[in-house]
Amino acid sequence: MELFHKLARRNITISKQSGFGAKWRQQWEEVFARHLTAEEKRNIHLYDDDGANGYLWHVFSYETRDCLTEEEAEAAFDREEKKCCYIFFQHSDDAFKVEDASGLKAVDLVTENGEYADLYVVDSEFNWTFVITHERGWLGPYFSRR
Template identity: 35%
Template sequence: MYKQNLREKGVVIKLVNEAEEIIDLWDKTFAQNISENLKEEIYYDQFKWHIFSYEKQKCLEKEVARKTFDTLSKEAFYVMYQDSPIIFLYTNANEVISRDFDTQQDIYIFDKNFTWTYVHTHESMCGPYLYKIN
């Protein structure tokens, strides 16, 4: 249902070849000021989104995060999942809204320029989160 809903909106979904580099760039961009020691303390290796739930990165949360994501320009963005070596590129995606990802768990959505990331977790009391680079 999830991908069918997106296709009905005209979204084109492609597998990206350079997934490892993109995952590494996500870490370097959105967790750049988080030390290795702090990452260990907050179990970053289990869930990258712990930088938000442990309040180590100032971000928008819950409905504010959703509403802000809904207003972002989303012509093209990347999608990755926790513990998956696969990255998808979604294009023609301006009609996508936060609710489209409510059935997904531990999903990280971010623009091609790495200026924002939206995260929907598996925990109902955590997130969603939206973090923008200033």
């Protein structure tokens, strides 16, 4: 819970949302990967399958959806007018709600020990997403709009 405490120490109003991780991953897929067929999703390893970990952010790394990357993605996220947003993770059902995210910046989401390395942030309407991957420095971060 390093991230939760880190944000709380910055006086960012954050609350734990038990049971919402899977729900928000599903909603993210419905919004940001809806253009892909089931076969295309398998081809880009969107899901855990045959011993390989799946990642929703593969829609960006396989270039099947337009996005900003790296510093441009971080800058777009920092500039975004953020009100309520959700934070959730690829391989954890932990999820957080940030009531007033106006002060939330990309640098706030990086953790020292790699906890929650595959992190997704969306506004409450899923109009945009910011993703930090475990491949930081090689793939991502990504920012995309609906």
